[in-house]
Amino acid sequence: MHKFKEDLEKVLESRKKVRDVIDIDGEVIEDLPIKRNDRFRGQVTIMYGCNNFCSYCIVPYVRGRERSRKPEKILEEIRDLANKGYKEITLLGQNVNSYDGGNGYKFSNLLRDACKIDGIEKIRFVSPHPKDFSDDVIDAICENEKISRIIHLPLQAGNSRVLKVMNRKYSKEQYLELVEKIKSKIPDVVFSTDIIVGFPGETDEEFEDTLDVVRKVNFEQIFMFIYSRRVGTPADKMENQVPEEVKHKRFDKLKELYDNSVSENNKKYVGTVQKILVDGKSKNNDSVLTGRTDTNKVVNFEGDDELIGQIIDVFIDSEHRWYLKGKILNSNQKNVVDLK
Numbered sequence: 001m002h003k004f005k006e007d008l009e010k011v012l013e014s015r016k017k018v019r020d021v022i023d024i025d026g027e028v029i030e031d032l033p034i035k036r037n038d039r040f041r042g043q044v045t046i047m048y049g050c051n052n053f054c055s056y057c058i059v060p061y062v063r064g065r066e067r068s069r070k071p072e073k074i075l076e077e078i079r080d081l082a083n084k085g086y087k088e089i090t091l092l093g094q095n096v097n098s099y100d101g102g103n104g105y106k107f108s109n110l111l112r113d114a115c116k117i118d119g120i121e122k123i124r125f126v127s128p129h130p131k132d133f134s135d136d137v138i139d140a141i142c143e144n145e146k147i148s149r150i151i152h153l154p155l156q157a158g159n160s161r162v163l164k165v166m167n168r169k170y171s172k173e174q175y176l177e178l179v180e181k182i183k184s185k186i187p188d189v190v191f192s193t194d195i196i197v198g199f200p201g202e203t204d205e206e207f208e209d210t211l212d213v214v215r216k217v218n219f220e221q222i223f224m225f226i227y228s229r230r231v232g233t234p235a236d237k238m239e240n241q242v243p244e245e246v247k248h249k250r251f252d253k254l255k256e257l258y259d260n261s262v263s264e265n266n267k268k269y270v271g272t273v274q275k276i277l278v279d280g281k282s283k284n285n286d287s288v289l290t291g292r293t294d295t296n297k298v299v300n301f302e303g304d305d306e307l308i309g310q311i312i313d314v315f316i317d318s319e320h321r322w323y324l325k326g327k328i329l330n331s332n333q334k335n336v337v338d339l340k
């Protein structure tokens with residue numbers, strides 16, 4: 001992108017094909033224009049690349065080593081978003097909690113500084129790596145109400161041997177200990193995760209460990225993937241690939257467990273008041289507004305268009321598996337039990 005103008009001019013001048021190969025480990029390019037599709041939720045990249053080399057993943061080979069943007073550039077972008085009316089930002093990186101802004105400035109510093117920006121009401125981040133989730137980051141979340149109480153914590157697999165072959169650098173026990181530590185410091189926290197089913201060599205018993213972690217953590221949201229080979233990765237060269245039908249059976253089992261937990265988890269919202277960032281009108285019904293809770297649940301309710309882009313209190317009166325339904329509270333109804 002940043003070389004496009006220059007290269008186009010070269011082509012126009014020489015009337016010849018131009019090849020320009022960039023170094024994937026190269027510098028961080030700043031000040032490129034960003035096209036944003038959302039009016040109130042903005043994504044802000046804080047770092048590029050990855051150093052982790054999980055054995056199934058192609059990212060480190062195609063995006064190069066980790067390099068972080070300068071904190072002042074990131075904060076400038078967030079301030080600009082706040083000035084344009086954005087209410088929520090998501091800090092993006094392959095491994096956000098190894099962010100290194102230089103001179104000891106870490107991800108926890110960035111979180112704290114981002115929270116100080118007026119106008120931004122909600123801060124999310126994806127993805128942290130469990131092995132790098134420091135106490136300082138937990139403290140930063142704990143101190144700042146603006147930081148979302150749903151934490152995305154990629155599990156990938158629940159069995160320690162499989163995790164080792166995946167090169168994830170944590171065991172089942174360490175993952176569960178981290179979850180417990182976060183829960184003990186941030187009582188209202190919930191988790192979302194990524195899980196890969198059918199990694200090479202995964203046995204039925206080992207897959208049971210994944211189900212065990214799912215039961216224990218009770219994830220609010222699970223992004224489930226059937227393992228698929230990526231040419232150029234160590235896992236692609238492993239000979240003990242799991243047959244497709246076995247992978248699909250395990251996927252269905254995981255999905256069933258997750259589906260059953262969704263309505264149970266939804267029930268705890270019914271009868272509570274949630275702060276909702278109103279995104280716009282519902283796709284299926286023009287007279288209904290839609291937004292999301294802090295924990296990313298879709299909530300539909302009736303209301304005026306002028307509420308779009310605002311954060312409002314909504315009383316949740318029913319749950320419908322993939323969304324919740326609610327009613328806007330009048331100011332004199334604010335004494336309804338607020339669990340969040």
Ligand code: SF4
Binds near residue numbers: 050057058059129
């Ligand atoms: S899965 Fe994530 S942490 Fe692992 S190598 Fe890929 S991008 Fe890096």
